[in-house]
Amino acid sequence: MLENFFTPCPRGLETMLANELNTLGAQEVRTTDGGVHFTGPFLLSYRINLHSRIASRVLWRVAVAHYRNEQDIFDTAYALPWNDWFGTTHTIRVNMTAIKCPLKSLDFATLKIKDAVCDKFRALTGERPNVDTHTPDVRIHAFLESSRMTLYVDTSGDALFKRGVRQYTNVAPLRENLAAGILLLTGWQPGVPLLDPMCGSGTFLIEAALMSLNIAPGISRSFAFEKLKDFDASAWSDMRRQAQAAQKPVGALPIFGSDLYGDELKAAHLNLENAGLLEAVSLNQANVLEISAPADYGVLVANLPYGERMGDLEELQELYPKLGDVLKKKFGGWNAYLFTSDLRMPKFIRLSVSRRTLLFNGAIECRLFEYKMVAGSNRT
Incomplete structure (x- = not known):
């Protein structure tokens, strides 16, 4: 089954990222300002998180819908099967970006998505996940345009430019x-x-x-997809083993x-x-x-x-x-x-x-x- 993904990147590198994604097996690759859309099986997100040198994140698209107000945003988020993807023991955070959004408050729209997720869990399980704005287990990204909203689940966790190796930085570090x-x-x-x-x-x-x-940039770190319910530990272990075997001394x-x-x-x-x-x-x-x-x-x-x-x-x-x-x-x-x-x-x-x-x-x-x-x- 093919899933839809979006990978943001530093602006100006979209074409370079598209070329990289093609080599990693992405399908229907399409550049836009600030990133690249593509499709592929869910396991492809593992490979891109591990191997991409240019992507900032790998976002899994879970909903696209039209909206007119905050209630529409709530309804779209509430309809999603969040409990199939993660549990109430996981902490969450909702990130919002917008272009030409007619709503008065993005903070309020962000709150409506958080409420929808928590209300859905409470209706199904009687419990709700906690919010952690600093180190959440699951990041939910919302992108609002003038009349269309897109919701993503972040498979990366920390941004991919955090390779897990650089600890000391100068005044003006380059990502x-x-x-x-x-x-x-x-x-x-x-x-x-x-x-x-x-x-x-x-x-x-x-x-x-x-x-x-030939060292994979993500070989020394962990990723958010490892905390999702359908995480394929065996496939991930094989992927990491192959990457390590390909390294040169x-x-x-x-x-x-x-x-x-x-x-x-x-x-x-x-x-x-x-x-x-x-x-x-x-x-x-x-x-x-x-x-x-x-x-x-x-x-x-x-x-x-x-x-x-x-x-x-x-x-x-x-x-x-x-x-x-x-x-x-x-x-x-x-x-x-x-x-x-x-x-x-x-x-x-x-x-x-x-x-x-x-x-x-x-x-x-x-x-x-x-x-x-x-x-x-x-x-x-």
Whole structure:
């Protein structure tokens, strides 16, 4: 039996996610702003939770209906067989998002869905599940449009960018699924030298190492689908066993990270160690303006510092042309990818942009700028 699913992702990565879902066996894949719709058997949600590097969640669609008011929302939610999916010992939380919703209060609409779920349980069992807004067992997602509502059960639990390995973060951390998407956008392939000269807590480095060693991003964590009544423990165990068997042994990789700040580098070291990947990555404390290329060719990727990490905008304005000089003089034969929310950067770095990709880091509009540093063209 085919089920309907929706996977949200960082905006700008919808096409990359659709390609990934196709490789994982999804059917009827269709992109929309902020995510991808698809169909497949319920066990497919297990595989995508385990293997997707780009999805933020895997949401199982359980209802689509028209509504005019809060009572319609209550009636639709009440009609669903919640007791078939989880029990009163599980805690719940209802999340609401809306576009062009005519209702006066989304909080009240959220409350109506919670009431419907609890009332349905009380009618069937005499008991009701408790609400836990911090660490619920089951998350129910509602999406309201102008006259249509969609209800989902979250099969993921914690967002999928929480791989279960990164514990130490810096001031402006990059979410893991956005970092993985950026690496895929660069065209980087395992085995090609990769350098992040502003590595912070090491997100690009960890994602690159996971890809290189064919480690499933969800192998170290648990998921909400494990708490549902129809959870197939045997199928899940087989899936995890196959993923572990496909992993490559950890060894030194051509993945290099550096940062000016010792605290940042310490965080990267601890995160790599926690992920069991410390042996795979070379770390070095260095100023990005004083580094040299670690190989004759490769991919340089950097999440350029935000104002709060480097000081005021004038300081960044001084950094950009110096960074451009370093890339010209020392990185011939490399492709550089600079991710930033500062759209003034290309003007000051004084390099020819070969491609720019619109992406969002949460709600922040950003760009990924590509610079192809042709070997030998900048020699004096």
